[in-house]
Amino acid sequence: MRCEEFKNLLIQFGNADHAAVKLHTANCKQCAAHLSDAQVLNVGLHALADSTAQAKAASAIKLELLTAFREQHKTFTAPERFPMLALIRGWQWKLTATTAAILLGLAVVSIFWFRAEPIRVATKDTPVFSVPITPATNEAEKQPDIAVPSHQQEQASLKKISAKPQRALRSKLQFEAKKMRQETATEFIPLTYATDTKALQNGTVLRIEVPRTTLIAMGLPLSERRTNEIIKAEVMMGDDGVAYAIRLLQ
Amino acid sequence: MEFNVFGKLSDEELLRRMKAGDAAAFEKLYDRRQPSVYRFALRMSGSSAFAEDISQDVFMALMRDAHQFDESRGTVASYLFGITRHRVLRRLERERTFVSITNQDEDDDSSVDEMLFSTEHHPLQVLARQEMIAAVQQAVLSLPPHYREVVVLCNLEEMNYEQAAQSIGCPVGTVRSRLNRARAMLVEKLRTTQDASVQIKTQAPQRSEL
Numbered sequence: 001m002r003c004e005e006f007k008n009l010l011i012q013f014g015n016a017d018h019a020a021v022k023l024h025t026a027n028c029k030q031c032a033a034h035l036s037d038a039q040v041l042n043v044g045l046h047a048l049a050d051s052t053a054q055a056k057a058a059s060a061i062k063l064e065l066l067t068a069f070r071e072q073h074k075t076f077t078a079p080e081r082f083p084m085l086a087l088i089r090g091w092q093w094k095l096t097a098t099t100a101a102i103l104l105g106l107a108v109v110s111i112f113w114f115r116a117e118p119i120r121v122a123t124k125d126t127p128v129f130s131v132p133i134t135p136a137t138n139e140a141e142k143q144p145d146i147a148v149p150s151h152q153q154e155q156a157s158l159k160k161i162s163a164k165p166q167r168a169l170r171s172k173l174q175f176e177a178k179k180m181r182q183e184t185a186t187e188f189i190p191l192t193y194a195t196d197t198k199a200l201q202n203g204t205v206l207r208i209e210v211p212r213t214t215l216i217a218m219g220l221p222l223s224e225r226r227t228n229e230i231i232k233a234e235v236m237m238g239d240d241g242v243a244y245a246i247r248l249l250q
Numbered sequence: 251m252e253f254n255v256f257g258k259l260s261d262e263e264l265l266r267r268m269k270a271g272d273a274a275a276f277e278k279l280y281d282r283r284q285p286s287v288y289r290f291a292l293r294m295s296g297s298s299a300f301a302e303d304i305s306q307d308v309f310m311a312l313m314r315d316a317h318q319f320d321e322s323r324g325t326v327a328s329y330l331f332g333i334t335r336h337r338v339l340r341r342l343e344r345e346r347t348f349v350s351i352t353n354q355d356e357d358d359d360s361s362v363d364e365m366l367f368s369t370e371h372h373p374l375q376v377l378a379r380q381e382m383i384a385a386v387q388q389a390v391l392s393l394p395p396h397y398r399e400v401v402v403l404c405n406l407e408e409m410n411y412e413q414a415a416q417s418i419g420c421p422v423g424t425v426r427s428r429l430n431r432a433r434a435m436l437v438e439k440l441r442t443t444q445d446a447s448v449q450i451k452t453q454a455p456q457r458s459e460l
Contacts, residue, residue, distance in 0.1 A: 055285070055289055
């Protein structure tokens with residue numbers, strides 16, 4: 001046997017049990033030393049394997065994982081009241097959540113847009129309600145106020161018609177503004193990914209309503225009781241569309 | 251009783267139940283597969299803290315991405331090994347300077363004490379064995395990760411070349427050549443360590459004589 005063949009056999013069998021290996025090492029000192037090294041290494045590796053054979057992670061990790069698992073399924077599994085949600089799993093859940101977030105964002109933006117919009121007063125350009133105009137007769141001389149030009153008459157009637165919704169809207173806005181003045185707010189709490197809120201130069205504050213569970217999931221220090229409760233909050237949005245901070249309203 | 255029922259179920263069935271929100275199935279799957287995940291990470295890093303982090307990370311990933319598992323592509327065990335290996339290599343790459351066996355040493359101390367005070371083992375034998383294990387472990391940890399993993403799989407996990415090749419996702423010839431090269435490096439490192447310790451031992455009496 002040649003030394004090269006010996007090395008191949010040693011790689012193949014990993015020890016000196018093979019008869020040909022024994023025979024060769026009896027005559028070749030170099031290969032005998034090589035075999036001795038390999039045997040020492042095998043013994044060391046076996047000892048190392050034995051010393052870590054029973055190793056396993058601490059039981060605290062198992063508990064943490066089980067808690068996380070239950071938490072995840074508490075969030076993802078559908079309550080009995082909404083059996084349709086049970087069909088939503090995995091990526092579908094993410095898609096649904098993203099869609100819901102976009103819709104919520106749109107709803108919030110539209111609410112603020114409508115609130116910011118000044119109350120419109122009917123003008124020439126606004127659609128005109130059809131008000132019957134009676135032609136001027138003799139009675140018109142007795143009642144000169146009826147003899148206004150037809151356009152002005154239309155304007156007057158339009159103002160009368162649109163006054164009611166305007167008043168309702170104005171009172172609603174006044175009520176909302178009064179409610180906002182009565183509210184107390186916490187300091188802005190920076191969100192985890194935005195470390196420096198002072199760096200924010202321009203931005204918009206958006207008022208939102210979110211479930212308590214969402215805020216807890218975001219890491220805000222809220223009590224875990226009444227998890228279904230909706231909480232009012234204001235989010236500081238940067239020009240880049242990223243939410244930098246949040247404050248809670250009461 | 252319910253847990254005993256789970257014992258008979260396959261990993262795939264447990265995973266299916268786990269995806270449906272069954273915590274007991276997840277617990278059983280964890281108990282069954284966590285030791286191999288932990289051991290691989292421990293043997294690759296030499297640190298129990300590292301291995302625990304990886305174990306936690308792997309099972310969190312399983313929870314999150316269980317739907318990505320495709321039965322037609324392999325078993326749950328190989329899927330978990332794939333995640334573990336990827337995370338271990340990535341983290342070793344990130345923490346290139348990370349070589350710590352402190353926690354492992356702490357763990358080992360108790361077993362060493364037990365063995366030292368037991369009547370079955372001679373204290374000197376126990377100490378010599380511990381010294382050898384530490385030297386081999388250091389040598390294994392000093393290998394580049396791709397060589398280290400074949401040693402861990404073939405020599406410590408006792409997989410054959412085919413199983414190791416399948417786990418790593420490379421040809422059997424590559425595993426064989428890497429293992430051959432890795433063993434040569436280990437022999438060289440152990441020889442260096444041995445020479446150094448012999449040198450220290452021979453120098454110590456000379457100094458005391460002076």
